[in-house]
Amino acid sequence: EAGVAQSPRYKIIEKRQSVAFWCNPISGHATLYWYQQILGQGPKLLIQFQNNGVVDDSQLPKDRFSAERLKGVDSTLKIQPAKLEDSAVYLCASSLGLDTTDTQYFGPGTRLTVL
């Protein structure tokens, strides 16, 4: 079974530029998550989708971050404009659904460096 795919793996940009990350979840997984992991910290949920609907985006900085999952499969997370404090690893994860017993599986992440 293929895992969660993410691209790119690494990205370096200057502040005020824009950047986009892509995620393809495990086939059949209805729930998709985007996390931000700052060095030395645990993952922080940015946004959670159930199919193509948003379940939770309470911690997404909506003035600069946006995400979509138009067809309920793959997803894109965008930052525009980027700030220095956005330097982090952006993790995508997926699970079968919202059942409390469902296990969440992670992709390898995209390491973003903002200069």
Add this chain to the structure above:
Amino acid sequence: AQSVAQPEDQVNVAEGNPLTVKCTYSVSGNPYLFWYVQYPNRGLQFLLKYITGDNLVKGSYGFEAEFNKSQTSFHLKKPSALVSDSALYFCAVRDTSGTYKYIFGTGTRLKVLA
């Protein structure tokens, strides 16, 4: 609000010795608890989970975790540590009050010394 705490930033253990990585939780209702491991430049890998039933949960790579309801703990254990177990370990709880999101602890760095 649901939360998990990992009281140790780092745990050092000699190869071959048993290891324990601590996690305590706070939930309203039944706890759904998870352990993940993160190797350098990699995403998080699922190790094991507690949903219900037996308090001792067995997972990947020889790891197990003991659920203790009275102490609200879910400590990760392994009888004999390997150098290759050195990594960052995260405990997580699933929020059952609304969106079912995962709430992660701050992580514990395990260092196994040869």
